[in-house]
Amino acid sequence: MHTIETNGQTIELNHIRVYYETYNWEKKRPVLVLLHGFLSSSFSYRRLIPLLANDFSVITVDLPPFGNSEKSTTFRYTYRNLAQLVIDLLQHLHIPTCTLVGHSMGGQICLYIARMQPQLVREMILLASSGYLGRVKRSLTLSTYLPYFHAYVKHYFYKQGVEANLRQAIYDYSLIDNEMCKGYEQPFYHPQMFKALTRFIRYREGDLQAHELQRIETRTLLLWGENDRIVPVDIGKRLHEDLTNSALVTFPHTGHLLPEERPHDVYREITDFIR
Incomplete structure (x- = not known):
């Protein structure tokens, strides 16, 4: 096992500061870019990174406003804009092609990147990717303009509690x-x-729909937990049908947080797929 060399940096892209980390960075090695899910950060890959860094140069990106990236109150948080930030980061790092790994919402960002810059993406690994979600209802969008709506969001988040959310996402509570x-x-x-x-909440557009997904030719591996209550495995099966160059692998007794629950299995599937 190689020593894992970590380098965390912040860069300004499109007027917002984006935090990213590189692991065992060598340009001659294949590059993996890890994108996390909603209400998460690169922390969600903590058990998978040490495995992947043995074989690849790894980049993790904290998608704004999550993790250590800027919590801007002027940036428009759309999937297209977040995808463009990742594209701009890869261009800044002079990376001509890479493998994208996206968990949950991060999987949807991967799909946007593959639609916007297909030549940049060698292949994709989507871990319980979100799919087929529309925009939030117009009434909720309008509510976000109320002066203290953010206080309601904060109250709702803390009322739910992190542990309760994790219990919803994980199969094995231990x-x-x-x-x-x-x-x-x-x-x-x-x-x-x-x-x-x-x-x-205000600006997030909907997920890519079937007719858009069917135009994506990028070779794609879909990994799913059979007990996922956040993004059920039926979404994975539907994505498998619409992504014409895809394979689907499911894991029993597994929930939504695949990088936390099945790091060794995910690592094996990723390396086998890429090789």
């Missing part, structure tokens, strides 16, 4: 410990987080 709870909760202590999250 995996939930203090380290996990603190890691997922920490970014939400930032004073601007819920104002930024309000803008995310």
Whole structure:
């Protein structure tokens, strides 16, 4: 096993500061770009990164406003804009082609990148990717313009609690410990987080629909937990039908947080797929 060399940096792209980390960075090695899900961060890949870094140069990106990236109150948080930030980062790093790995919402960002810049994406690995969601209802969009809507969002988040959300996402509750709870909760202590999250709710467009997915030719591996209650495996089966160059692998007794629940299995499937 190689020593894992980590380098965390912040870069300004399109007037917003984006935090990313590189692991065992060598340009001659294949590049994997890891994108996390909604209300998450690169922390969700903590168990998978040490495995992947043995074989690849790994980049993790905290998609704004999550993780250590800026919680801007002027940026338009659309999937297209977030995808463009990743594209701009890869261009800044002079990476001509890479493999995208996306969990949940991060999978949808991967799909947007593949639609926008197909030549940049060698292949995709989508871990319980979100799919086929429309925009939020117009009434909720209008509500985000209320002066204290962000306070309601904050109240709702803390009322639910991180552990309750993790229990919804994970099949085996014994995996939930203090380290996990603190890691997922920490970014939400930032004073601007819920104002930024309000803008995310306001501007997020819908997921790519079937006719758009069917135009994506990128070779794609879909990995899914059979007990996923956040994004059910039926979504994976539907994506498999619409993504014409895709394969689907499912895991029993597994929920939504595949990088946390099945890191060794996910690592094996990724390396076999790429090789």
